[in-house]
Amino acid sequence: MSDIPVGSPPAPPGRHAAPGGWYPDPLDVNRERYWDGWQWSRNTRESEVPAAYRQGPGAPAGQPSAYAYGPGPALPYASAPVPGVSRQASATADGVPLAGWWWRALAGLVDSLVVGTVSLVATLPFYRELFAAVRTFWGTAMSAARTGAPPPATPNFAAMMSGGDQLLVILVTFAIGMAYHLPFLRVRGATLGMMACGLRVVPQDEGRATGRLPWSTVLIRVLIWVLPGALSLRILTVADVLIPLWHPRRQTLHDLAARTQVVRLR
Structure with missing residues (x-):
């Protein structure tokens, strides 16, 4: 798990924060970090998003993207859905697998x-x-x-x-x-x-x-x-x-x- 301050502020006005779930890690686009709907947790995992859909801030326009990041502290924002990737959380915020x-x-x-x-x-x-x-x-x-x-x-x-x-x-x-x-x-x-x-x-x-x-x-x-x-x-x-x-x-x-x-x- 990589370090990131826990307790990020809510989404800036006018933007819609994504629901709790796994999103691209703002510190490492090859990993995912759990967002509980309000703030980032310290739990990370290997990214389940296909490599072609991974994108960090400042990526070239027109490149396929799963999520975009807002200004200030990195926050996940819903964008185009990623084919084959579930939008449901697979684990709790502290990393325990949820029942199927x-x-x-x-x-x-x-x-x-x-x-x-x-x-x-x-x-x-x-x-x-x-x-x-x-x-x-x-x-x-x-x-x-x-x-x-x-x-x-x-x-x-x-x-x-x-x-x-x-x-x-x-x-x-x-x-x-x-x-x-x-x-x-x-x-x-x-x-x-x-x-x-x-x-x-x-x-x-x-x-x-x-x-x-x-x-x-x-x-x-x-x-x-x-x-x-x-x-x-x-x-x-x-x-x-x-x-x-x-x-x-x-x-x-x-x-x-x-x-x-x-x-x-x-």
Whole structure:
């Protein structure tokens, strides 16, 4: 790592500072330095930008360029995108690799299977009448198909569960989700799915942090993740899952609200 003062001022008026990520090092165009959206860090790496696209201040006009530098302390400014180079950060500001989307999806799937199985067992008594109606309808439909009789009318399955029972199902599912995620994130910084995939939740831009996450951070993060699922607000859950595919810091909605990131430990 090369020396550069940490704490550069914000971008000059009228210029738009780039989001956090890896940019050409102002001190060495063959390397990249991490910009956290406000200032340069001390973390550098070999440049992933093709040699033809590397350019420092004062390069000839018309030469392909990834970024341009403003006056005064060197700051990264977005310019033409570089072919084949991701604009997403691959590591936290202190150099710890961020979890890839597929690993996060796999960890989420494991957690969903655990919570879903426990929730199904706990709420099974509320579904007895519904299951009995489905079994009766299926048997009648199969019998009609064999004999050539008209198929039976489809009953209103939703009306077979009272509003009170539906509310209890939501509350039980929500409570199980909170009871699963809260202790694991508070004590281990990771759920069972995350631990199985080698992932850990850390404060934003503090990938090397080893302390426990604050209760407020854990509560906000878990609440925003669990509540839409318990209320069957699938569109919010899908949006939450997909946002890391293009977010500069690979954060989800619950990461953004709690100011956390997920790193890969192995």
